[in-house]
Amino acid sequence: MNTQDFTISYETYDCIEELSELDKMLCEKAVEALATAHSPYSKFSVGTAVLLADNQIVLGSNQENVAYPSGLCAERVALFTIGANYQHGSIKMMAITAHTDNFKITSPVTSCGACLQVMIEAEKRQSSPIEVLFYCIDGKILKVKSIKSLLPFGFVEDRLGDN
Structure with missing residues (x-):
């Protein structure tokens, strides 16, 4: 038996003013995307802004449905929009934010596992982070x-595309 460890490197910022102008702009676009969220059940809106390599920005927001599994998270809305409309669009970066009137969000909200899986496949497909x-x-x-x-340990199976 071998024991393996891995570490996750990430940056933290105390406020938006500490970000580069590009990062700040993308976060502000994610806030704009909140306006299109449809979250009448959870009252928890999520907005995503995706910057493509050609500097286009694609927005996504969560879209709930009374049949809960039929809804979709903001990240997947944006990434599937890119897949359908910008097939050769390479993604540089994403910004994700959330808002609710029910309580104060005091720390960054991260993506769910399903969104992470879609995000990792987008990264793999374009062969760049x-x-x-x-x-x-x-x-x-x-x-x-x-x-x-x-x-x-995202699910990636290269042989599924081989026939």
Whole structure:
């Protein structure tokens, strides 16, 4: 038996003013995406902004449905929009934020496992890392340089594409 360890490297920022102009702009776009969230059941809105290599920005927001499994998270809405409309669009980075009137969010909200799986496949498909900013409005920000650091054992099976 061998025991293996891995560490996750990430950056933390105390407020949006500490970010680069590009990072700050992308976080602000994620906040804009909150306006299109459809979250009448959870009252928990999530917004995502994705920066493509050609500097286009694609927004996504969570879309709930009364049949709960039928809804979709903001990250997947944005990534599936890119897949459907920007097939050759390479993703540079993403910013994700959340808001609710029910309580104060005091730390960055991170992506669910299903979103991480979709994110890691997008990273694999383009063969380059995707930076992610998890932005707590009026609070801290976490920044990772690659989805792989968030889901080191993500499901990837290269043979499924071979026929």
